[in-house]
Amino acid sequence: AQTVTQSQPEMSVQEAETVTLSCTYDTSENNYYLFWYKQPPSRQMILVIRQEAYKQQNATENRFSVNFQKAAKSFSLKISDSQLGDTAMYFCAFMTYAGNNRKLIWGLGTSLAVNP
Amino acid sequence: DAGITQSPRHKVTETGTPVTLRCHQTENHRYMYWYRQDPGHGLRLIHYSYGVKDTDKGEVSDGYSVSRSKTEDFLLTLESATSSQTSVYFCAISEQLAGVINEQFFGPGTRLTVL
Numbered sequence: 731a732q733t734v735t736q737s738q739p740e741m742s743v744q745e746a747e748t749v750t751l752s753c754t755y756d757t758s759e760n761n762y763y764l765f766w767y768k769q770p771p772s773r774q775m776i777l778v779i780r781q782e783a784y785k786q787q788n789a790t791e792n793r794f795s796v797n798f799q800k801a802a803k804s805f806s807l808k809i810s811d812s813q814l815g816d817t818a819m820y821f822c823a824f825m826t827y828a829g830n831n832r833k834l835i836w837g838l839g840t841s842l843a844v845n846p
Numbered sequence: 847d848a849g850i851t852q853s854p855r856h857k858v859t860e861t862g863t864p865v866t867l868r869c870h871q872t873e874n875h876r877y878m879y880w881y882r883q884d885p886g887h888g889l890r891l892i893h894y895s896y897g898v899k900d901t902d903k904g905e906v907s908d909g910y911s912v913s914r915s916k917t918e919d920f921l922l923t924l925e926s927a928t929s930s931q932t933s934v935y936f937c938a939i940s941e942q943l944a945g946v947i948n949e950q951f952f953g954p955g956t957r958l959t960v961l
Contacts, residue, residue, distance in 0.1 A: 763947055763949075765949055773934070773954070773955050774952065774954060774955075775936065775938075775952035776952075777949045777950075777951075780949055821888065821889070825947065827947055832877050832894070832896065832940060832942075832947065833879075833891055833894060833904065834879075834889075834891070834950060836888045836889045836890075837888060838886070838887070838888040839888055
């Protein structure tokens with residue numbers, strides 16, 4: 731079975747500091763995509779960053795970057811210079827794409843609080 | 847922002863009544879999804895569609911049916927609502943262009959309460 735594990739249900743960080751959220755996954759597929767989504771209190775799901783498994787270079791988006799370790803099946807998210815607006819639930823997900831299958835497999839999320 | 851709307855945004859209904867939730871997109875994306883989100887369970891896929899009249903079950907499809915008669919609309923129906931179907935329901939869309947699979951874009955969600 732394909733699974734995603736986020737081992738940190740809750741985390742907190744001081745404003746302007748750096749925090750890393752962990753994610754591990756399990757799949758027998760070689761080709762897939764990985765995603766981090768953010769869900770603030772407004773409930774809207776927002777894409778933070780994505781990574782194609784065939785790319786060795788880690789993805790970055792402004793203050794957000796990932797550490798993708800394919801052999802270890804690990805996909806952690808680093809948030810630099812944390813801001814109050816980063817307070818949210820963060821979900822890790824991956825998607826394989828055999829045939830018409832475009833389904834995302836989701837972790838249970840990490841609740842991040844950024845403190846002033 | 848991707849053009850996705852969900853209706854209604856909030857609904858309270860009684861056990862045993864039928865309920866239909868609508869997802870409407872203006873992006874002409876091929877793939878559409880229905881999820882439910884519950885505390886402690888994250889997002890769980892109910893059904894998805896990979897084209898008009900092409901649908902498949904997700905991990906929690908029992909008690910739900912879907913229909914997609916045109917590209918822009920994906921309907922989720924609870925034939926006879928139960929209290930266990932009280933949840934927040936999200937619709938999502940995605941597309942594949944030039945062999946690259948794009949991320950899923952989400953609607954604002956529908957909060958359904960079954961009394």
